Structures are given as structure tokens and as C-alpha cells.
Amino acid sequence: MSAKRSDYISWDEYFMGVAHLSGMRSKDPNTQVGACIVSPDNKILSMGYNGFPKGCSDDEFPWERENDNDRNLTKYPFVTHSELNAILNYRGGSLEGTKLYVSLFPCNECAKAIIQAGIRTVVYDSDKYEGTPSNRAAKRMFDAAGVNYVQYRKTGRMIRIEV
Numbered sequence: 001m002s003a004k005r006s007d008y009i010s011w012d013e014y015f016m017g018v019a020h021l022s023g024m025r026s027k028d029p030n031t032q033v034g035a036c037i038v039s040p041d042n043k044i045l046s047m048g049y050n051g052f053p054k055g056c057s058d059d060e061f062p063w064e065r066e067n068d069n070d071r072n073l074t075k076y077p078f079v080t081h082s083e084l085n086a087i088l089n090y091r092g093g094s095l096e097g098t099k100l101y102v103s104l105f106p107c108n109e110c111a112k113a114i115i116q117a118g119i120r121t122v123v124y125d126s127d128k129y130e131g132t133p134s135n136r137a138a139k140r141m142f143d144a145a146g147v148n149y150v151q152y153r154k155t156g157r158m159i160r161i162e163v
């Protein structure tokens with residue numbers, strides 16, 4: 001009888017890997033974000049990435065970060081964030097007590113949705129907007145609402161998938 005494999009990925013590597021994979025679907029040229037919601041018994045309940053809402057064409061709505069195009073528009077009023085998409089994509093009922101893996105720390109608007117959905121723990125990778133008003137507001141609301149947030153500890157493992 002052979003021994004079981006020992007180099008399998010951990011739950012955290014698996015779920016953060018899925019969050020990053022989901023983010024690879026994003027059409028945002030600057031920042032791609034992915035999210036994965038997991039039940040207390042380690043089942044993936046939902047996933048999401050940042051993009052425009054249904055019916056809002058990726059080719060017609062603006063991807064600019066600044067108002068320097070002829071239409072004077074940026075992506076910000078239109079884009080749905082990965083965390084909100086993951087929450088809204090879930091059709092199974094309650095997300096009470098679940099864990100969210102996300103490749104970028106949630107903004108204040110997503111923090112409100114995360115709290116109201118009953119998500120109890122946020123595992124995030126990058127915190128590249130640390131210290132901004134939105135980031136500070138999100139952390140303040142998580143602290144007040146008892147949502148735990150922990151930064152993912154990178155293991156350095158490269159996960160390569162040929163598709």
C-alpha cells in the first residue's frame with residue numbers, strides 16, 4: 001500500500017489560491033481582486049471578482065482610474081467589488097459564521113456588506129491601500145462589529161496549473 005501524499009496544499013493555500021484564480025477573471029487593467037467565501041466545515045460557498053454589473057459591457061464602460069478621457073468618467077462608480085460579488089453570487093441562504101478569503105483588504109463599502117452578511121472572519125492577502133480613509137473605516141467597522149481580519153501568511157509555494 002502506498003503512503004498518502006504529504007505535499008498537498010493547506011486549506012489556507014487552497015482558498016487563497018481560489019481567490020487569486022477568481023481575480024484572474026477581472027478585466028480591470030490596474031487591480032484584479034478575487035474573493036472566496038468558505039463555510040465553517042471548509043466548503044466553498046461562493047466566489048467573486050471585481051467587474052461591472054450584468055448588462056454593463058466591459059468594452060463600453062470606462063476602466064480609467066482618473067477623469068482624463070473624453071467622457072470624463074472613471075471605473076469607480078460602476079465597478080462591483082469582488083467581495084460584494086461573492087456575497088451576491090451566493091444563492092444558498094445565510095452566510096452567517098463564514099470566512100472570506102480575499103486578495104486585497106476590503107474597502108469600507110464591502111466591509112458594511114461583509115458585516116451585514118454575518119461573515120465572521122476575513123483572510124486577506126495584500127493591504128496595498130493601508131492607511132487610506134476607506135481602509136481605516138473598514139478596520140474600524142470590523143473592530144466594532146467583531147469581524148476578525150487576519151493577513152494571509154504566504155508560504156512561498158508556487159501553484160502552477162496548466163489549462
Ligand SMILES: Nc1ccn([C@H]2C[C@H](O)[C@@H](COP(=O)(O)O)O2)c(=O)n1
Binds near residue numbers: 033075
Ligand atoms: N477590496 C477591494 C478593493 C478594490 N476592489 C476593486 C475595485 C477596482 O476595480 C479595483 C481597484 O482599482 P485601483 O484603484 O487599484 O485602480 O479593485 C475590489 O474588488 N475589492
Ligand SMILES: [Zn+2]
Binds near residue numbers: 081082
Ligand atoms: Zn469594496
